[in-house]
Amino acid sequence: RYKPVENFFMPLVSALMPIPSLAWVPLFLLWFGLGNTVAILIVFYAALFPMLLNTWTGVRAVNPLWLRAAGAMGADEQALFWKVILPGASPFIITGLRQAFLRAWIAVIGAEFLAASDWGLGWVIFDAKEFLNADLMMASLIVIGFIGFMTERLVFGSIEKATVHRWG
Numbered sequence: 001r002y003k004p005v006e007n008f009f010m011p012l013v014s015a016l017m018p019i020p021s022l023a024w025v026p027l028f029l030l031w032f033g034l035g036n037t038v039a040i041l042i043v044f045y046a047a048l049f050p051m052l053l054n055t056w057t058g059v060r061a062v063n064p065l066w067l068r069a070a071g072a073m074g075a076d077e078q079a080l081f082w083k084v085i086l087p088g089a090s091p092f093i094i095t096g097l098r099q100a101f102l103r104a105w106i107a108v109i110g111a112e113f114l115a116a117s118d119w120g121l122g123w124v125i126f127d128a129k130e131f132l133n134a135d136l137m138m139a140s141l142i143v144i145g146f147i148g149f150m151t152e153r154l155v156f157g158s159i160e161k162a163t164v165h166r167w168g
Contacts, residue, residue: 051093121144
């Protein structure tokens with residue numbers, strides 16, 4: 001049903017996905033100048049592909065028997081989406097969110113290094129390097145790891161518990 005869309009977008013995704021998000025920084029700096037716009041675009045690019053591919057895979061992995069059964073019971077397209085496709089694809093979507101967060105978190109720190117940011121943990125590490133301030137660099141790395149750990153536990157742990165509780 002969606003084969004033309006897939007035939008158009010999947011080669012594009014396959015070509016763009018291997019390009020590291022930080023490789024775009026110099027080009028984005030030329031196009032958008034210094035500032036937060038570059039960091040936002042880098043983070044968006046980094047998070048886009050894991051989310052897109054996992055969601056696409058999840059939707060395609062929904063058991064066709066479930067779709068036919070729901071259709072035979074009179075489910076319309078909206079009901080199919082909310083009652084069959086979304087619950088069936090949710091493990092893939094949650095995995096995509098986790099991977100997207102990880103790549104975005106790495107990209108935001110890297111973009112702060114490269115995009116001449118004047119705030120953020122990446123900037124703190126980069127600035128501390130100039131003065132050989134290893135303790136500040138280590139403290140920043142610990143904070144980065146702690147924020148990632150807490151986000152994983154609190155946000156994604158909560159989402160996973162809610163979906164497992166609701167859909168099994």
